[in-house]
Amino acid sequence: MVVKPLIRFQNVSKRFGNKHILHNISFNVYKSEIFGLIGSSGAGKTTLLRALIGFYKLNGGDIIFKNKSISHKLKEIRKVVGFATQDNCIYDELTAFENIVYYGRLHGLPTKALKTRANYLLHLVELSAAKDEYADNLSGGMKRRLDLACAMVHDPPVLIMDEPTAGLDPLLRKHMWHLIESINRKGTTIIISSHLLEEIEHICTRVAIISKGKLLVVGSPNQLKDMYSRNEEIHLECYPGRYNYIVKWLKSQRLPITYHMNRGHKLVIYTPKAETVLHYTLHLLEQMQERLLDVEVNKPSLNEVFEAFTRNDR
Amino acid sequence: MIGEIGIIILKNLRRLMYSKVSALIVLLGPLLLMLIIGVAFNSSGLFGIKIGVYADQYTNVSNQIIEGITARDFSVAKMDNLENCVDSVKQGSNHLCMVFGNASKGQKKVQFHVDYSKLNLVYTLLNMLSYELQDQNMQISMGLTQDLLNTLKQTSSTIQENSDIISELKTNAQDMGYKVTNIQENVEGIEMGVDLSSVDTQQAKTDLKQTQTEMKSSRNSMINKINKYESELNSVSDDAQSLSESLQKLKKDSDAIENNLTDVYSRMECSSQESLFDDLNSELISKQLQSSSDPSCDLISSTLALMQDRTSEIDNAIEDLDATNQQIDSAKNDLEDAEDEIDSSYDTLEDRTLLMQANLAKLDETIDTAEQDISDINSKKQSLSSELSSIKTVADEGVESIELVESAMSGVASNIDSLTFADPNAIIKPILSEIKPIMKNKKTIDYLFPSMVILVITFISVLLSSTIVMKEKSSKAYFRNFITPIKDVYFVIGTFLTSLFIVLIECLILFIVAKLFFNVNIFSNIHNIIVVILLAASIFICIGMILGNLFNSEETTTLAAISLSCIFFMFSSMIIPIESMKSLVGSFAKASPFVISESALRQQVIFGTGLRSVSTQVIYLALYLVGLLVLAELTRLVSKKEMTKN
DSSP states (O other), rough: OOOSSEEEEEEEEEEEETEEEEEEEEEEEEEEEEEEEETTTTSSSSHHHHTTTSOOOEEEEEEEETTTEEGHHHHHHHEEEEEEETTOOOTTTSSSHHHHHEEEEHTTOOOOHHHHHHHHHHHHHHOOGGSSBBGGGSOOOHHHHHHHHHTTOOOOSEEEEEEETTTTTHHHHHHHHHHHHHHTTTTTTEEEEEEEEEHHHHHHHEEEETTTEEEEEEEOHHHHHHHHHHOEEEEEEESSOOOHHHHHHHHTOOOOOEEEEEEETTTEEEESSSSHHHHHHHHHHHHHOOOOEEEEEOOHHHHHHHHHHHHTTT | OOHHHHHHHHHHHHHTTSSSSHHHHHHHHHHHHHHHHHHHOOOSSOSEEEEEESSSSHHHHHHHHHHHOOOOOOEEEEEEHHHHHHHHHHHTTEEEEEEEEEEGTTTTOOEEEEETHHHHHHHHHHHHHHHHHHHHOOOOOOOHHHHHHHHHHHHHHHHTTTTTHHHHHHHHHHHHHHHHHHHHHHHHHHOOOOOGGGHHHHHHHHHHHHHHHHHHHHHHHHHHHHHHHHHHHHHHHHHHHHHHHHHHHHHHHHHHHHHHHHHHHIIISSSSSHHHHTOOOOHHHHHHHHHHHHHHHHHHHHHHHHHHHHHHHHHHHHHHHHHHHHHHHHHHHHHHHHHHHHHHHHHHHHHHHHHHHHHHHHHHHHHHHHHHHHHHHHHHHHHHHHOOOOOOOOHHHHHHHHHHHHHHHHHHHHHHHOOOOSSSHHHHHSSSOOOOSSSSTOOOOHHHHHHHHHHHHHHHHHHHHHHHHHHHHHHHHHHHHHHHSHHHHHHHHHHHHHHHHHHHHHHHHHHHHHHHOOOOOOOOGHHHHHHHHHHHHHHHHHHHHHHHOOOSHHHHHHHHHHHHHHHHHHSSTTSSSSSOOHHHHHHHHHHHHHHHHHHHHHHHIOOOOOOOGHHHHHHHHHHHHHHHHHHHHHHHHHHHHHHHHH
């Protein structure tokens, strides 16, 4: 049985003035999936998402929702789509509860049901305690959750999340992903844009990589990894963490290191021979009297895939 | 729809009231403003006014004026000279300098040296001082008016006295009119239709010539006949001469025969009787002789006697002939005389004929002249008739004018007589000019209140609505608003109604404070006032929304809103009267919604009139509102397009 796509992006193009932001982007989003849009800043992710709800008019192509162009059913689209922005589109001068009620009212929800819904959403995003707090007084994570609650106030079957974890600390990010998963479990189709690829690859059913307004590839994370990378990742955390010396020494031993990077307090090494490299590394740490705090060997991440795809495009 | 707009308004209010300070300003701002302005202007006069006065010579009049000014609690300083007085105004030590004219030179002028940079104060002061001067002017006017009244009375009596002259003048003019009419009729009655063409002098000339010819012929005929008669007379005379001569001869012969007979007689003795014979040369003697003598003697004697008879007869004949000759001569003379007379008569006649011819020629000329004269006379007659008509018209008009004059004079006299006031006061103050304020116990705040309300509405509406629009635009939540499935116009209405609600709340606070603390009369006419306020507030809210849509930063929008409000404020009568502006600028200022609203509200608040009295202003405001709503929507669309970069 062929599953019909819920949303079809067909040769979508958009330009601001003479600047082309989106070039003939075509992909499908299916019901109840979490679809990820991956791209660096300025790639056109937000523009694409905003075009979906009619904030921007397209210069070419079309977006089909349930077999109808959204340009003909914009009001309906806005009724069934929730949009959680990266900017926390809430009023700081209203309380958390008031923000939800306000947007719920704008979506035409009746007052009584709205209050129940608002309380439910506050509970869902774990803001019940801050129900009567002014949004201005909420933390970044709480605001982001409140924004998500506002986006979901009308219980949309499709939820767009534009950089949902941007600016959040790791704990909050983790909490946000859990929240997204729980929302998705209730059948909500979610489209997420993010540049935090290692997070998105764990949650998204499928991802699309966009660079400079062009769609590079679409597929599940594993498909992409298999298609475009045989590297493995070694995540190493040690103290005091003289990572530059470690990498330099490993390279002097002619070990196959494809790529390395510092990510927070960790060193990430991409190599097709993870076992050998790990062996040499542990030996070196012992000699250097570095205290090993954490070590992890992973398959190549979506980051690598993304870099592989975008390298040629840079 | 109402639910959506309601929640938008609620959201806007919550946002505005989020800051406690903001809420306090919204609520206490107008309260404080009203209290400050109310306390400041809750009076009806001026205080601390200093007036410098200067006069070459202070008179009673000037002193009275100064006393009057001093009585108004104005500080009056007598200055040493004019320059010091004027300088004191320039330096600000005096608000005004009054200079009295030199009374000794009959100068009654009072000059005010004012600093027009203190515009409103100057006009207020001038009004007050002018009021003081009115008292003095009044007294002078009283004297002049009394003179005027006296003159009027005198004029009235003079008119009445001379009314007969006017009547006479009118009668004369009417008579003149009648006479002119008569003259005109007479002139028109003159028959000038003389047909001189019927006078045929030519025939007369011909007849005269013929007469002359006939007369000449007659004369010649008569002369000829006379000559013939004369000739015949001459012939007769010659015959008579010859006859006389013959008779003379005959007589001589008879004498000779007689002598011979006498001799024969004597010789026959008949001589003795000669003497006797001579003596008796009578029939008796002869008869005696004849009877006494012989036959011869007798024969002789008889023959002698016969002869004597015949001689006598001859003598008689000769005498007769002589007489005839004489008659012939006389006849000849008569003929000659007759001829002479004929000649003379003929000459005379000829002369007269010639004279007649000359006269005829002259008559021709005279006729021509007469015809010309008649023609001239006719035209002059017409001219005269026309002029007489004009004279008649003029005379009639004269009569009418005289009647008008008479009527006017009568009216003047009547009017003067009907003047009920003999008191100069009644003229100087025909209507007792008691100034009764429309509002009792009116204070400056009463006058200022409508302007202040409109000013507050203007600033609050423009600033508030522009701020709400700008805050909304700059808010991150704007995007979420945009992607909700409600119409954009709901947000516009929401913004508009939020602003309107706050403005009305502020106005209500103003009104309550004004009523409670300063007893400004508002609520008796509130239903009309609210209409004007709604219109004014709506207009300025729209202006603020337009500004909010046009600009992209809160600072610029606020600056533009304040600037525009200040422009409205400046170009109203609140600082300087609009009438003192240039006509073009004044016209624009008068058309400003601020001025129109202020004018309408002034009438509502101060005079308590209904909406009908300000219907024009209300219509203008409504038109402004419609236009600005359209403009607000257009600018919103532009702003939205700019934001979505569509």
